[in-house]
Amino acid sequence: MPRESAPARSPPETRREVVTETLHGVDVDDPYRWLEGDGEAVDEWVDAQNAHVDEALDDALRDRLRPRFEDLVEVADYGSVSVREGRYFATAREPGADHARLVVRDVPDGDGRVLVDPNAWAANRDAERPPRSMAWYVPSHDGERVAVGVTEGGDENYDVRVLSVPDPTESPESEGSGGYGPGVEEVAVLPERGRVNAGSLAWTADGEGFVYVATGGAADGAQMDKEIRRFRLADGPEAEELLLEHDDQHVWPRVTVDPDSGLLAVAFSEMVGGTEWYVHVDGDLRPVLTDTDAETSVQFHDGTAFVSTDHGAPRRRVLACSVDRFREGDLSFEECRELLPGGEGIIQSVAPTPERLLVHRQRDAHSRLSVHDRDGTHLRDVSLPSYCSVTWVSGNRDAPEAFFGLTGFDRPPAVRALDLDGGADAKDELASTEVDSVDLPVPDDLVVEQRFVDSTDGAEVPVFVCYREDAAVDGPRPTLLYGYGGFRNSITPSFGRFRLPFLADGGAFAAVCARGGYEYGEPWHEAGMLAEKQHTFDDFVAAGEALCASGLTDTDHLAVAGGSNGGLSVGAVVTQRPDLWAAAQCAVPLLDMLRFHRFLLGESWTTEYGHPEDPEAFEYLRAYSPYHNVDADESYPPVYFTTAASDTRVHPSHARKMTARLQNEAAGGPFLLRTKSATGHGVGKPTSMVVDEQTDSWAFLYERLGVEISDRDDDA
Incomplete structure (x- = not known):
């Protein structure tokens, strides 16, 4: 049975000021709208809620859990590999470091030369300043x-810094300073370029500049204003060329450049809709693939445009045409030659090399890799473990080698x-996250299963389950069910180092591949969006019920968790089926589905959820909006x-308002809200913050699910 905890202290008082709006003929009350603001009263309320969390969580339990996470956070992390002209770029966070460093190697397994070390930046040595982190990098085509x-406080509004890459044959006089390695020079700084990221910046073929998508900042409400700009190093930031202004809030541009011909291609894509492709020729945008609702990506290599699309193939296929034909414009899918037809697996990505293609597919939400000739002929499959995820793939444009990330539960x-x-086993491990050196290694008796559960409308929904077979558990296992269910994001096998203590203590972890994701292609996504969004929540509930029916757990030991869109899923299943869960964790969530479009990036998500100002969408949004479905008669x-x-x-108003409503209008709980400062949706957190978050999160679950901390000597 769950542990008997001390009586919960009363939550802080929350002022109730009802605002009533008539929406589509319906009166809608909003008693905590004032928490959407950012004034002194809101700050005081947030501080009081943080203090309430500290009072409510068990200090003794946190003290016992914290050393585990301090140990686990010291494990190294390694990022993807990008190859440019014989230089191998990658990120690595070493044990004891808060942030990953960017390194470059001359051979894949060689010693790395440090280019960027955010741990040495002045802001990260000053506890009074928000941490600064490097969120992404893009090398030029020549690797020079x-x-x-760079972001401050994890807010996802980035400065763009351009750095030189020193020649390894030279002996730089500098020893490195300011967080940069020896010989690295900061040759340009483009401050406050908004939400520009690695997918929206492309170097020109000559390496003397780049094209990128800039936005306004969150503070002035201009994140949805987008411009495509061209920057040349010789001219400086003041002389940037504006190529295009784009004010459609539902469409995001992407840019890519062919390093051989210099052709600039621009994609306009709804966040969850179709993609239109253009080329920028003679100062104008020339349409290429525009008369389609298909989601399409394009990459150029050695005179060929590789086109990956769900046009005519719900689980995607790969086509090809010459770059010259792509440049001409007015291209149809039918004109392209088909290299890889759609099949049972979802084509996730293709990495081209001079004579080969490395193809990543997912089947039933776990990965397959295969090697093909450039005409699509299958040569061999790559040997992979069962129930694994390939997290990224990249190819060497100039040699028959590729790289990929691999993980699993x-x-x-x-x-x-x-x-x-x-051959099938011609692969080498360059780096791995070693956990054998910590107190809680991956156990030998860890069971990983994939189950399929029946949900509404006849859907069979995959659910991954992992637990320690030999862990002594008296009765149903404490179980955490995680999911997302939206925006084409698939739930696949993933390693969670901070789950290791929970598994060692007899817990089980489950992950549901709810509709709204991309586990079975676009039809699976469409079955969990707009008016069909309830299917997502049905799948969470079906997974929870099946876990209980199997005897693995029961409703006194089952918790549900999710973040962002997954936080919406948690809020919906808690309000719809409160009897099913012993606890819930709801991170950076959407919860007021009648006002989500009024804040930050919310308007762009109306293509996924529907628009509250549309009468039909209003009806189904109101039916599941967690904030509007708190029942005073329910526990x-x-x-x-x-x-x-x-x-x-x-x-953050979503979490604030929902917490206030539950605390003041509902029975049960406790309902706790932790607000972190100097961080955002998840980018750039220092390890100390990660330890704090993991300690609090798991202490909450351990207490609510009755998890007993086992003797470490028995688990070594």
């Missing part, structure tokens, strides 16, 4: 320069190199909400 995105993340001319399970003051995606 690299652009990096029982498999710490690893970086692997692949010889595309070799709800304990819920731990988390949000961030600097979140520039999902406004």
